[in-house]
Amino acid sequence: MKVNKTGYLIKEGCKSIFTHGFMSFASVTIIIACLVIMGSFALLSVNIDEMIVRLEEENDIVCFVNEDLSLEDAQAIQPILETIDNVNGVTFVDRDTAFEDFIADYDPGVFEDMDSSVLRHRYIVSLNDITLMAQTEATLRSVDGIDDVRAHIDVANAFISVRNVVSVVSLIIVAILAVVSIFIMANTIKLASFGRREEIAIMKMVGATNSFIRLPFIIEGLILGLLGAIVAFFIEWGVYVLVNREVTGGIVGGLVEMIPFTELMYPVLGVFLGVGVVVGAFGSTIAIRNYLKV
Amino acid sequence: MIEMKRVSMVYQSGGTKAIDDISLTIHDGEFVFLVGPSGSGKTTIIKMLTGEIVPVEGSIEINGFELTKMKRRSLPKLRRTLGVIFQDFRLIEDKTVYENVAFAMHVVGASKKEIDKRVPYVLELVGLTGREKRLPREISGGEQQRVAIARALVNNPLTIIADEPTGNLDPAKSLELMLLLEKINELGTTVLIVTHEKELVNSFSKRVVALNAGHIISDGMDGYYSYEG
Numbered sequence: 335m336k337v338n339k340t341g342y343l344i345k346e347g348c349k350s351i352f353t354h355g356f357m358s359f360a361s362v363t364i365i366i367a368c369l370v371i372m373g374s375f376a377l378l379s380v381n382i383d384e385m386i387v388r389l390e391e392e393n394d395i396v397c398f399v400n401e402d403l404s405l406e407d408a409q410a411i412q413p414i415l416e417t418i419d420n421v422n423g424v425t426f427v428d429r430d431t432a433f434e435d436f437i438a439d440y441d442p443g444v445f446e447d448m449d450s451s452v453l454r455h456r457y458i459v460s461l462n463d464i465t466l467m468a469q470t471e472a473t474l475r476s477v478d479g480i481d482d483v484r485a486h487i488d489v490a491n492a493f494i495s496v497r498n499v500v501s502v503v504s505l506i507i508v509a510i511l512a513v514v515s516i517f518i519m520a521n522t523i524k525l526a527s528f529g530r531r532e533e534i535a536i537m538k539m540v541g542a543t544n545s546f547i548r549l550p551f552i553i554e555g556l557i558l559g560l561l562g563a564i565v566a567f568f569i570e571w572g573v574y575v576l577v578n579r580e581v582t583g584g585i586v587g588g589l590v591e592m593i594p595f596t597e598l599m600y601p602v603l604g605v606f607l608g609v610g611v612v613v614g615a616f617g618s619t620i621a622i623r624n625y626l627k628v
Numbered sequence: 629m630i631e632m633k634r635v636s637m638v639y640q641s642g643g644t645k646a647i648d649d650i651s652l653t654i655h656d657g658e659f660v661f662l663v664g665p666s667g668s669g670k671t672t673i674i675k676m677l678t679g680e681i682v683p684v685e686g687s688i689e690i691n692g693f694e695l696t697k698m699k700r701r702s703l704p705k706l707r708r709t710l711g712v713i714f715q716d717f718r719l720i721e722d723k724t725v726y727e728n729v730a731f732a733m734h735v736v737g738a739s740k741k742e743i744d745k746r747v748p749y750v751l752e753l754v755g756l757t758g759r760e761k762r763l764p765r766e767i768s769g770g771e772q773q774r775v776a777i778a779r780a781l782v783n784n785p786l787t788i789i790a791d792e793p794t795g796n797l798d799p800a801k802s803l804e805l806m807l808l809l810e811k812i813n814e815l816g817t818t819v820l821i822v823t824h825e826k827e828l829v830n831s832f833s834k835r836v837v838a839l840n841a842g843h844i845i846s847d848g849m850d851g852y853y854s855y856e857g
Contacts, residue, residue: 339737353722536718539678540732540779541708543701 343546347553357522357529358558364522365562365613366569368515369606373570375511377602379504381592386497388591390464393490397474398482399455408455411479415457418477420470425458432456454481464490516613524621527551534625544626551618559614563606570602571595630654630677630787630820635686637672637842646672647683648842654820656786659813661829662822663853664839670822673839674791677820678712679703691786708736711780711788711817715795717772719764719779725751726760729778736783750778754808770801777808787818794825802828829853 351358397415399408405428415424427435433450457480461470471485527534537547578592595602630653637647647669654660664670675681677690679700688695691709693702719728726747733743751757754774764772773793780788790809794802806821806828813819823829829836833851837844 339734342734532718533720536720537731537735538704539707539712539718540735541704541706541710541783542735543704546735 339546340549343549344553347550348557350550350554351557354530357525358554360525361522361558362562362565364518365559365610366566368511368518369563369566369609370569370573372508372511372515372609373566373602373606374573375504376508376605377570377574377598379500379508380598382500382504383497384593385590386493386500390490390493390497391460393464393467393486393493395459395461395467395471395474395483395485397457397459397477397480398484399457400479400481401454403455403479405455407479411477412457414477415459415474418470418473420462420466421459422462423460427456427458429453429455465494520613520617520621527618527621527625530622531625534622538626547626548619548622551622552615555614555616555618556611557614559610559612559617560607561610562614563610566610567603567606570606571599574598629656629689629691630818631687631689632673632676633687635676635683635688637669637676637681637683645842647676649686650842650844651686652837652844652847654818656818657813657816659810659819659832659834660821661832661834661836661851661853662820662839663824663826663829663836664845665824667841668839669842670824670839671791672842674712674789674822677789678710679706704735708783709786711777711783711785713773713776713780713788713790713793715792717764717769717776717796719772719775721764724761724763725756725767725775728764728775729782732779732782746782747778750782753781754778769796770798770804773797773801773805774808777805777812781812781817785817787820788812790819790821792823793821794823794828799828803831806832826853 399411408428409426412424412426415421429450432453432455433448436453437445459470459474461467467485467487467490471483471487474480475483534547574592574595578595581590581592632650632652635647635650636645638645650669650673662670662673672681676683676688676695679695682696686696691706693706693709695706698706720731723731729750730743730747733746738746748757748760751760754777756771756774756778759767759771764775767775773796776793780790788809793809794805797805802825809819809821810832830851830853835849836846836851836853838846838853
């Protein structure tokens with residue numbers, strides 16, 4: 335295609351956004367609405383997933399050291415524990431510290447006749463992968479000097495189930511929303527191009543090739559898609575910050591912590607721009623396809 | 629040149645032959661009226677000549693393109709050798725008079741310089757100087773049809789095909805338009821006009837091909853439209 339022809343077509347595509355102002359506005363609005371709805375749900379799902387991961391991380395294993403071992407011998411086990419697969423971190427807690435932590439939760443008078451000898455030295459072990467808790471627990475049990483291991487495998491399995499359900503459900507809902515959004519957007523673009531079928535027929539009659547007709551529509555769709563994506567991104571940002579403020583400042587503030595938007599902004603912007611470009615450019619191409627068969 | 633040999637056309641929906649075994653030759657530089665009542669097959673012939681539909685039988689050659697054998701992607705090249713004028717003008721509503729005409733030149737990849745030179749010349753030829761910046765809705769029906777003619781002419785087509793070009797015009801404007809097309813024909817362009825306006829046809833001494841029920845019933849040089857529909 336000649337340069338002057340391409341320049342003309344790009345200009346035509348841009349001009350067309352303004353000459354068909356109402357339909358351009360409708361297309362952008364639909365793209366914004368669909369992206370914000372889809373994006374909000376995806377972000378909600380990401381946050382739920384993150385919360386579950388955080389709760390999982392708090393589900394540590396406690397390894398009790400044989401009470402006959404001296405403090406030095408008990409501390410000597412640490413390097414062995416650290417080399418075990420799936421172990422993320424090991425913290426040694428001697429019996430005195432454990433006792434202090436224990437009585438701190440109660441009235442000081444209750445345990446005044448007791449001393450720390452009633453407790454054992456222990457290790458707090460955090461894991462890399464909670465789904466392997468049962469195997470890791472067995473390995474920890476087999477370490478010399480470890481008398482007993484306390485692991486909440488049932489709780490871990492419950493977290494895993496919840497996470498799996500949340501992942502599947504959010505995937506299904508986002509997929510349904512994506513299909514519905516694409517359907518709505520395609521129909522809006524189709525409606526926008528329906529009004530221009532006569533124009534396309536005229537173009538064909540004077541000898542325009544399909545690519546000559548298509549390019550301004552693609553340019554127009556691309557610009558509208560990108561514009562919709564950028565506006566949707568800022569709306570999403572605003573909504574997220576607002577919700578975050580409400581959540582952290584509300585009654586569940588201490589329990590629920592949302593991921594800061596700044597950590598999510600690049601993936602969100604990338605996905606929005608990608609969807610905007612695909613829907614805008616391909617949507618226009620598909621929408622005018624039928625009118626090109628003249 | 630237009631050469632139709634034993635052409636038949638059947639629309640799938642109906643099953644009856646819209647065109648039945650027609651042969652017709654129109655030489656370069658001729659001025660021909662294609663006449664006949666509604667349903668006689670005039671529009672079917674136009675659609676075949678512009679490549680919108682393909683005949684079920686026979687062959688059509690127009691301006692060196694063998695329509696029945698060519699691939700669809702070659703259709704734009706054929707259409708660039710034609711200037712087509714319609715009864716309803718078919719102008720792009722949001723483009724000015726100038727842009728509607730210039731647009732046909734953009735399609736063929738003409739430079740801005742060529743467009744700036746050619747469009748004013750053609751607009752002057754059809755009597756639209758001074759109307760360049762108007763939108764189609766801001767000018768009269770006769771003027772809109774002249775814009776359509778200017779658009780058809782701007783790429784120097786070998787053949788002009790006009791489908792009921794006077795259908796939306798009053799008698800005075802119709803005659804004016806026919807005289808314009810005659811003038812264009814005198815410059816060497818082949819002109820094929822489809823119409824059913826008997827009086828208008830009979831006021832010109834041109835070749836008249838009459839159709840009825842998909843058949844050619846007369847083809848005379850006497851310029852007389854005799855069919856009584």
